[in-house]
Amino acid sequence: MDKEFQFSVVDPKDSAQEMDAVRALLAANQLELDLHNQVWVVCHVRGRLVACAGLDHNVIKCVAVSKEFRGESLSLRLGSEVIALAAQRGYFHLFLYSPPHNRELFQGWGFYPLVEVSELVVLMENSPIAIKRYYESLQIQKRPGDRIGCMVLNANPFTLGHRFLVETAASECDWLHVFVVKEDASAFSYADRFSLVADGVKDISRLALHEGSDYIISRATFPGYFLKEKETIDRSWAAIDLLLFREYIAPALGITHRYVGTEPLDPVTNNYNADMKYWLEKASSPANSICVVEVPRVSIKGMPISASRVRGFLAQGDLEAIRHLVPKTTLEFLERHYSGVGVAQA
Amino acid sequence: MKTRRSMLFVPGDNPAMLSTAFVYKPDSVMFDLEDAVSPREKDSARLLVFHALGLPAYKDIERVVRINRLDSEYGLKDLEAAIRGRADVVRLPKTDSADDIHELESHVARLEKECSRPVGETKLIAAIESASGVVNALAIATSSQRMAAIALAGFDYLVDMQTSRSGGSEPELFYARAAIVHAARVAHIDAFDVVYGNVDDEEGFLREVQIAKQLGFNGKSLIHPRQVDLLHRAYAPTQKELDHAQRVIAAADAAHRNGQGVVALDGKMIDPPVVKEAELILSRVYAS
Amino acid sequence: MKIIKQAVAGTLESSDLLVKVEPNDSGLDIVIQSEVVKQFGKQIRAAVAETLAKLDVDRGTVVIEDKGALDYAIRARVQAAVLRGAGSVDVNWGQLS
Numbered sequence: 001m002d003k004e005f006q007f008s009v010v011d012p013k014d015s016a017q018e019m020d021a022v023r024a025l026l027a028a029n030q031l032e033l034d035l036h037n038q039v040w041v042v043c044h045v046r047g048r049l050v051a052c053a054g055l056d057h058n059v060i061k062c063v064a065v066s067k068e069f070r071g072e073s074l075s076l077r078l079g080s081e082v083i084a085l086a087a088q089r090g091y092f093h094l095f096l097y098s099p100p101h102n103r104e105l106f107q108g109w110g111f112y113p114l115v116e117v118s119e120l121v122v123l124m125e126n127s128p129i130a131i132k133r134y135y136e137s138l139q140i141q142k143r144p145g146d147r148i149g150c151m152v153l154n155a156n157p158f159t160l161g162h163r164f165l166v167e168t169a170a171s172e173c174d175w176l177h178v179f180v181v182k183e184d185a186s187a188f189s190y191a192d193r194f195s196l197v198a199d200g201v202k203d204i205s206r207l208a209l210h211e212g213s214d215y216i217i218s219r220a221t222f223p224g225y226f227l228k229e230k231e232t233i234d235r236s237w238a239a240i241d242l243l244l245f246r247e248y249i250a251p252a253l254g255i256t257h258r259y260v261g262t263e264p265l266d267p268v269t270n271n272y273n274a275d276m277k278y279w280l281e282k283a284s285s286p287a288n289s290i291c292v293v294e295v296p297r298v299s300i301k302g303m304p305i306s307a308s309r310v311r312g313f314l315a316q317g318d319l320e321a322i323r324h325l326v327p328k329t330t331l332e333f334l335e336r337h338y339s340g341v342g343v344a345q346a
Numbered sequence: 347m348k349t350r351r352s353m354l355f356v357p358g359d360n361p362a363m364l365s366t367a368f369v370y371k372p373d374s375v376m377f378d379l380e381d382a383v384s385p386r387e388k389d390s391a392r393l394l395v396f397h398a399l400g401l402p403a404y405k406d407i408e409r410v411v412r413i414n415r416l417d418s419e420y421g422l423k424d425l426e427a428a429i430r431g432r433a434d435v436v437r438l439p440k441t442d443s444a445d446d447i448h449e450l451e452s453h454v455a456r457l458e459k460e461c462s463r464p465v466g467e468t469k470l471i472a473a474i475e476s477a478s479g480v481v482n483a484l485a486i487a488t489s490s491q492r493m494a495a496i497a498l499a500g501f502d503y504l505v506d507m508q509t510s511r512s513g514g515s516e517p518e519l520f521y522a523r524a525a526i527v528h529a530a531r532v533a534h535i536d537a538f539d540v541v542y543g544n545v546d547d548e549e550g551f552l553r554e555v556q557i558a559k560q561l562g563f564n565g566k567s568l569i570h571p572r573q574v575d576l577l578h579r580a581y582a583p584t585q586k587e588l589d590h591a592q593r594v595i596a597a598a599d600a601a602h603r604n605g606q607g608v609v610a611l612d613g614k615m616i617d618p619p620v621v622k623e624a625e626l627i628l629s630r631v632y633a634s
Numbered sequence: 635m636k637i638i639k640q641a642v643a644g645t646l647e648s649s650d651l652l653v654k655v656e657p658n659d660s661g662l663d664i665v666i667q668s669e670v671v672k673q674f675g676k677q678i679r680a681a682v683a684e685t686l687a688k689l690d691v692d693r694g695t696v697v698i699e700d701k702g703a704l705d706y707a708i709r710a711r712v713q714a715a716v717l718r719g720a721g722s723v724d725v726n727w728g729q730l731s
Binding site for chain 3: 360361362364365389390393394396397398400401423426430461
């Protein structure tokens with residue numbers, strides 16, 4: 001009977017003292033405390049913190065077990081508690097970030113490695129087959145051709161800038177695969193963004209539109225993309241997303257070229273594009289390299305068309321200013337849903 | 347007569363313990379769906395217990411299921427699992443009155459019929475955890491033919507009494523213990539003493555066992571396997587007691603065979619209570 | 635019984651198993667991970683398949699992370715996960731024995 005292990009769930013906002021103890025335990029394990037974890041599972045023995053694990057939506061991070069309890073079932077109990085907590089919060093497909101040397105520990109938790117940024121971090125998921133099933137579901141959508149392009153859009157909302165990007169890419173490729181980022185973390189819901197993209201590209205031939213997933217610019221693969229404070233982005237996270245793309249998604253669809261728009265206004269996307277060139281083209285990997293093609297943003301009156309500008313005008317209720325920035329399909333949608341009503345800036 | 351010294355509590359949500367508790371040879375094993383299981387896990391533990399009841403390892407051990415209170419969202423479902431899983435006994439927590447047993451009994455009878463078990467086969471244990479329960483102990487103990495035992499649950503009872511355990515002779519438990527044992531004797535059922543929570547304190551445990559045994563408790567609710575053997579040793583008769591008991595039984599058997607109404611040993615008449623006492627002693631022989 | 639949502643039951647502790655279920659329209663997909671998969675893989679799969687069959691589950695993805703569980707625990711945890719994944723359904727005890 002191990003009544004000595006007391007597990008509890010902690011909200012970091014309410015427990016400064018607890019978080020201090022967590023920070024110390026993590027530091028002793030060469031880990032930093034990730035402030036984005038919404039909730040933590042902690043374990044105490046006679047009032048002393050001996051283990052912790054953080055949960056950020058469907059991603060487990062910052063797992064540490066005090067040295068004196070390593071190798072015992074404490075780690076498995078911790079894993080069970082985190083998994084049950086995630087389930088209570090509605091998350092069943094879980095991801096986990098770990099230093100590579102802890103891979104085996106988490107394999108005991110039922111997590112399987114997806115991609116590793118050598119010696120830095122490994123991304124794992126709680127299924128031995130999920131990525132394989134995803135790969136197979138993409139594979140059956142492979143299209144013929146030598147130059148197969150791919151682009152990933154958030155499209156928040158779909159603008160003429162996006163349209164130009166898609167048209168350009170499609171014209172240069174035998175087929176173009178377009179993915180829409182699936183997370184509901186933007187001003188416009190995924191459902192709306194997807195349908196705006198679908199309407200906005202439906203006349204373009206040799207284009208295959210795909211739903212986003214946990215495996216492509218998601219909270220699991222690229223948490224930095226969804227942060228409000230755009231300045232403090234850990235660059236190594238982009239590597240995870242890009243390596244997943246290069247090692248699983250691209251081979252499934254036979255993708256040879258990745259298209260991105262240049263982004264002078266958004267530092268996150270700018271850095272991401274730079275990382276893209278490194279991880280898709282240069283970094284060593286068992287998978288083929290992918291060519292990155294940067295397409296300059298289209299401008300109107302010297303200013304690049306960007307979704308953030310559109311949202312800015314929308315917040316002011318200025319639909320007239322948006323007229324020249326978005327295709328008819330997007331404008332009609334905005335008029336139906338937002339006329340006279342401001343929308344929050346994402 | 348079923349020997350009931352040790353009732354080992356086993357958390358219903360722990361497959362490792364559910365499948366190995368028999369190893370410690372308790373007289374009864376209690377699969378717990380109540381306090382040992384978090385609300386989140388009640389449904390899953392119920393299924394574990396349902397299946398564990400069928401394990402061949404428990405063939406010769408009395409299987410008890412502690413269900414949740416019937417007025418909770420879990421109680422009736424737990425009862426279904428227990429009866430359909432063919433548990434020997436159902437232990438009802440927080441029994442405050444005879445009505446609680448009557449209510450339980452009607453559900454048990456209905457379920458026995460539904461799953462084709464002989465009606466009346468499942469026995470009941472009432473756990474007394476409040477002042478009301480103690481005061482109604484006699485009514486509870488005599489409320490049904492199915493009653494096998496009455497147990498005192500110390501922690502909740504003391505909270506209800508607005509006090510706590512003091513260690514030592516513990517006057518705060520005296521009345522409750524006395525009431526439970528009296529009720530058990532009148533009803534001709536077994537009485538179980540409280541759980542001893544400090545599993546590392548062997549001496550304290552044994553001291554408490556002596557008190558309970560001296561008061562007439564048949565046995566004790568146990569929360570750790572190592573308490574089983576300690577309890578069995580503590581209840582074991584001395585060689586002298588055993589020898590005497592065996593002679594009494596032999597004399598009673600002889601009298602019965604010869605059709606004699608009176609039992610005699612060493613020139614003295616042996617009353618029925620003495621024979622009963624001898625049977626009790628024999629039932630407590632320690633076997634490792 | 636129909637699995638209409640994702641669900642999980644069990645733990646990672648010794649003698650237990652973690653069972654995850656999710657809807658799958660194309661059929662039944664059972665995946666078993668176990669340290670003793672070589673010795674007991676077949677038995678584990680048989681216990682899982684039989685339990686699902688008794689519940690009339692013919693569609694769904696079931697992923698098992700086994701930690702040396704006995705048959706009875708496999709049945710119990712698979713049933714728990716399926717019942718959780720089926721939403722609020724009444725238990726038909728005849729399907730659980």
